[in-house]
């Protein structure tokens with residue numbers, strides 16, 4: 569029963585993320601003026617999508633990674649379920665705050681604005697934090713080494729290659745404003761934990 573719930577939540581999570589991304593992708597029509605490392609980003613984004621979303625869904629439907637399954641006490645699975653839902657929540661909040669400035673690759677748009685409100689007030693990379701949480705908790709939810717290791721390794725490569733490039737690109741575009749923002753926010757760990765937690769309980773006060 570618990571296994572079925574976990575599998576369904578994972579599937580549901582992939583559907584929710586895809587719907588959100590499609591919504592913001594369609595909204596964003598303004599011209600791209602900078603597309604840093606385009607080819608590398610297309611390849612890495614595709615691999616990340618396959619390893620963290622497509623394969624888990626495929627496994628869910630076909631038992632593709634069955635030989636890599638492991639047993640997990642119910643209490644750890646339930647914990648992983650809550651962590652996974654927290655990751656989804658952060659992912660949704662980050663999309664709401666970043667709005668039309670969101671892009672799947674490293675791009676700067678015409679009239680690009682630096683977002684410093686909502687969840688970005690505390691964290692510069694809430695989507696990446698959410699992705700870390702989702703990738704790891706998903707491996708435990710599905711209790712499968714194949715899903716856990718493949719997703720984590722592919723995402724880790726993408727994350728470590730991308731994060732420095734993204735910060736340099738934004739610093740080049742926004743200069744002093746970005747350096748000031750960097751001083752006042754955390755990368756993956758919130759600058760002010762208490763205010764951050766308060767924000768998570770009432771995000772509508774500062775979308």
Ligand SMILES: C[S@@+](CC[C@H](N)C(=O)[O-])C[C@H]1O[C@@H](n2cnc3c(N)ncnc32)[C@H](O)[C@@H]1O
Nearest residue numbers: 669671672673674675681682683693694695696
């Ligand atoms: C996939 S999003 C990830 C955003 C962020 N790193 C995160 O983890 O939430 C990458 C795009 O967001 C844009 N971006 C990242 N931080 C931004 C900010 N604070 N304001 C505006 N655009 C931002 C970049 O231009 C890039 O094209």
